[in-house]
């Protein structure tokens with residue numbers, strides 16, 4: 001998909017002014033956060049499981065070459081085929097080659113962020129294939145020709161009125177006087193429309209939440225059951241997955257599964273966790289005749305061993321965006337590419353470059369909630385800071401920021417001067433602000449004062465107050 | 481393709497700043513893969529089997545599944561007929577082709593039409609067995625095979641599962657151990673479906689609704705087979 005990440009500021013401004021979006025986004029704030037908190041409270045071992053989940057992925061990443069090779073051996077032994085692909089283009093080509101060879105016409109898809117990342121739908125449509133997204137949210141945004149705005153709830157930016165309008169527009173064959181204002185009616189209609197497509201599909205494409213080296217198994221986690229129909233009914237099942245999805249054993253996948261659904265939707269376990277190993281066996285009555293795994297690098301091997309390796313632990317649960325005040329305010333589309341929210345701010349510059357996505361790491365208040373809820377304990381704010389540093393080094397940040405930071409750095413390296421200057425500033429601001437206790441405009445701080453007042457200082461710096469406090473405490477102690 | 485493989489593995493090793501893992505590391509990794517061990521397992525389901533059965537039932541109900549407990553297998557046909565009647569469903573089922581289901585006293589239900597095999601688009605109700613029940617989250621584990629076609633778990637709107645008490649474990653880990661005993665270490669059935677309640681979606685304004693694409697109703701007949709299992 002074409003990125004608009006470079007225009008984050010404009011995107012965000014438009015999003016804030018969009019009333020329908022703001023209405024839809026209310027559901028994110030109230031829904032996900034409470035549910036996760038309840039699920040966590042119900043499982044006393046939850047935080048200890050997060051530690052284990054982190055350690056499992058760290059171990060796997062440190063031995064990634066070994067596990068990938070063992071995984072491939074097992075897939076081959078079960079009659080499937082692994083296609084190693086270095087870039088998005090290679091992956092798209094591998095999928096198209098398979099579709100062409102089996103003479104596919106209709107392709108169904110389970111929700112897969114990786115297929116968004118490599119812009120698979122567009123390529124398949126260009127090749128003349130009839131591509132059908134089957135996850136309800138993905139189906140809706142496919143009708144609207146929009147990208148997803150959330151990694152687990154792709155249509156979370158829409159209201160039910162919008163969905164009704166889309167269904168009425170696209171399902172013209174259904175009676176126009178039908179009732180369609182309630183979510184239950186919309187879900188029933190989507191079920192009815194998609195049923196036929198499932199049955200006529202030649203190829204089914206899914207992503208994978210895990211690849212298991214022990215057994216050569218791919219695992220998908222869904223709630224609707226669409227992924228299962230997608231991979232069971234057609235002749236060919238293609239899994240598209242990136243390198244870091246591999247884990248050693250079923251037990252390792254299990255540990256991570258225990259934190260995945262709880263973090264994502266607050267469910268104890270998602271409705272359907274499905275493990276697939278190879279194609280239909282000779283004695284089987286159903287299942288695909290061919291099983292392919294497109295194993296994609298697309299920048300992952302580069303992230304390994306560097307500042308952003310921790311990001312490779314991400315299991316795409318969405319908790320970080322569910323808890324992010326910036327995401328709540330602007331929604332997913334403002335981030336301009338496939339992955340929104342804090343995880344997107346870290347991942348996107350890795351995948352499409354800091355020139356295009358360098359603004360995203362600034363879309364953070366550094367409140368730290370994302371890291372606090374991340375089931376894989378990924379230090380998201382720290383990594384956003386890494387990007388900001390790089391942005392600064394590469395002279396991508398605006399001059400005002402550069403000069404300001406340069407001045408601060410000059411002072412910070414000279415403590416005496418620093419204390420003198422800040423003490424002088426505090427006194428000055430206190431004198432001017434005394435009357436009202438705040439400023440509604442300040443030179444060099446218009447970005448702040450345009451939206452809120454700047455409180456006037458009391459006349460002393462934090463360091464001065466701290467020193468006084470320490471002193472009086474020391475006195476108090478010696479007195480007792 | 482194999483050149484892409486070499487290229488990717490080389491890039492991974494470059495980032496890991498080493499060549500192949502050394503002998504000692506490799507032996508350790510082989511050991512880890514070959515002799516899988518459980519990680520931290522929550523206390524919740526590490527209780528007596530009777531308590532696990534109760535937990536299985538209450539978890540399923542919490543998930544909006546329905547559960548009926550039966551004292552013996554012989555009661556299954558009657559329970560299936562009752563369910564269809566109560567839910568106003570046609571007296572027709574698509575049944576998994578397995579002997580233990582086939583041998584049940586279906587002739588006591590002359591009105592019930594039973595067909596075996598994979599699910600067809602028009603089938604309203606399926607009846608299947610299960611490989612295990614996992615009390616921890618009320619999860620049913622299905623292992624595919626000639627006696628357990630996968631389509632039966634997903635296509636019909638109503639899914640009736642015959643789960644034996646002896647198949648109920650506390651945790652996922654116990655189910656993996658049983659599965660390895662059944663199919664051999666390092667092997668898997670083509671599909672293992674872990675089913676936790678009926679199909680659901682929250683994609684429209686976060687309203688949770690059942691029956692998105694898979695079954696709208698999940699009905700579990702929990703059969704007490706423990707005496708027969710012991711004897």
Ligand code: SF4
Pocket residue numbers: 313314315316317318319320321343370373374375376377378380
């Ligand atoms: S970064 Fe953490 S919280 Fe965010 S999607 Fe990934 S695993 Fe979930």
